[in-house]
Amino acid sequence: MVSESRGNIVFNVLTTLWTRYRLQTTVFTIFCGLWLIFYAISPSSFARPFTYTAILSVAPFTIIPALSLTYVIITGEMDLSFPSIMALGAWVLTVTWHAFGPTPLGLILALLAGLMAGFINGVLVTKCHIPSLIATIGTMFVWRGFVLIATGGFSISIGMWRGTPIYQALVGRFGGIPIQIVWAVVIAVILWIFLNLHKFGAHVYYTGDNRVAAQMLGINTDRVIITVFMIHGMLSAFAGVLVALEMGSFWPALGEIYLLESIAAVVVGGTPITGGTGTIFGTFIGGLILKWIETGILAVGVTGFWIKLVYGLVIIIALIAQVIIRKREIRRMKIIGA
């Protein structure tokens, strides 16, 4: 009797989850499925905590830019320049630390550089009317070129400050857990709150869903877009800083590998590239999925060359699943009042 009613509660919770968050549940199920597959293939490596801390130490570099990119994509825009902004932020922190030592000043200046780069993107898109895809290709080259010129193409070490308080606060370990994943979670929670519970988040959605209507109803969509690019610039710079600190050095190509990975995380997470809808939770899980695949493939002992192939397959499968879900949702739901 008791167990039956408990079973009912579990069942009810699951059905509610499934009906209200179909897309997110699917993404999460794919995630768990992958985990089971990897576990079955290589129980030894997936039973070891080290495997998980390895994943969690690198996943934030993909996830953090992907989280703020979700905002950009929901407004119906795109940003290809964020890997260069990651490098810009990391460079600013590196040179500041070399000049003034490992203080928060370097971090603050790096975040400001990211904000500024995002502001420029936003202005190019809204005030100069350049499509964001093109505008951010431009700024992608500009910022990459800038750090190349500034460093003459050389790397700069910052690993000697490992162990200082600020270093520990950004990429240290706490009880074995990489602190950067805590940062990723904190950022995800904040972005989730603003997207879902704040007026600004509502305007982000409307800007992507029906921009003309939003404008007619008095929403300043230009300001929404500029703000979203600025948030994305700042968080990309932050992610770049984390990468440099984790690796112990700045190098001029820093960030490049995250371009398609972060976009893929957003898309696998269920945010349509056309904007208007999308979730922070989905992106977070999407990012974890991609990193899981990477680590999983290495752990099961096949060559790293398989990573790209499996990536591609998972992205395609996830997108097909999403299309099917959306189609069925529309078919199941009767049009009210017709």
Next chain:
Amino acid sequence: MVRESEYLVFTKNLVKRFGDVVALKGVNFRVGYNEVVGLVGDNGAGKSTLAKILAGIYVPDEGEIYVKGQRFRRLTPQKARELGIELVHQERTLAEDHPIWRNIFMGREITGPLGFLRIKEMKAAAEKLLNEIGLKAIPPDTPVKFLSGGYKQGVQIARAVQFEADLVILDEPTIQLSISEVHRVLEYVHGLKKRGKSCVFITHNIYHVYPVADRFVIIDRGKIVAEFRKVDVTPEDLTHILVSIARTGTIPEKYEKINLLNVAGSN
């Protein structure tokens, strides 16, 4: 002599061009306090353009707008709302993927001190509004994309009800609606009038606007060509006049003496 302050809205010589197209060619349009005006005219006559200027969405090239006696060269959407002008657009101004309650409050969310949404409050208000305009039994959580055309129009009207303004402009609110839905819209206009508000009802269909309007304004190719008081004309007269304008560009002679534009002192 007409004094601007006697009217809720009064425009003088509004001109609006879109490139080579002159959508409005010197429009003097007025709406009294607690008056329902039927604004009728053919496709492309300039009805929506006039409505959008009054709602602050388009900037007129020439002319001026008086609202409650205050003079403006142009309005912004915010300013128009502050002045109590609410436009229900002919185009869908809905975020289709989002629920009804969010759409009703789109751009004017109820928020706490830090800009956080008061979601419960808005949902409750949305539910009440849906009841009021006769869309009972629709959960306010329903995404708008699952509503029929008439119900979507209902959501747009619910907005105007929520932010009840002094002047509500309905741009073709009855297009694509079933008979019972049209009836509901007319009820709403009656309600406005009873509560002392004003309304501009834009339509092609004389029979939709006739029961609720006090005065009819006929616009043709960017100019107001005639105005009639309801007591002076029947729906058949109005149809006759519109057909004549469409065919010959003129109003039948016998109606000219009741055309308010020709009555001394009214213009």
